[in-house]
Amino acid sequence: SLELNPVLLPLDWLLGTWESDEPGEGCFPTIKPFRYIETLNFSHVGQPVINFNFSAFHAETKKPLHRECGFIRMQPGTNRVAFIIAQNSGLVEIEEGELTGQRLDLQSRALARTSFAREPHVQQICRVFQLRGDGKLEQTVSMATDNQALMEHLHVTYRRSS
Ligand code: HEM
Known part of the structure; x- marks a missing residue:
């Protein structure tokens, strides 16, 4: 298979497909707590870039909910x-x-949205990815909105599926 660009070697532990291990937990002061399942895929085509796709579904109904993709x-x-x-x-x-090590601590630097995006608008996002000693990947997302200070929105653990 295609060799990983050496710039990305420190992130090689992310590559592949991950499935939520137990349902993820969603919360925020203004919403009803919820549970979700999620698949993450991180891939590359030899460029110094990882391509990713995250797809989240309602834990019980399996209805598609949130999606993110990027680089x-x-x-x-x-x-x-x-x-x-x-x-x-x-x-x-x-x-x-x-x-x-195998922990990523991320902060939003720029946010933009469609003119008709639903309110409240997100004003800040903090995200942590960590590969644990037991081989599981953990993601925590906190956010601040127009009317809430920075607070956890998501917490989920994944196991490697390929
Ligand atoms: C609600 C942002 C990821 C599921 C919300 C709200 C915001 C938001 C701003 C409304 C909060 C309020 O009304 O005060 C985000 C951002 C995400 C993210 C910035 C990623 C960085 C996810 C994911 C799921 C999810 C992965 C998984 C299913 C929900 C649900 C609600 C919600 C079920 C409550 C119902 C609704 O407002 O649709 N989110 N979210 N979110 N989010 Fe997220």
């Missing part, structure tokens, strides 16, 4: 990582942060 880049020779993301809700974002 991951690293600043060569540093531990700086950027996620370039499009969401099906009409939001686009740049998140940047640092890779420490």
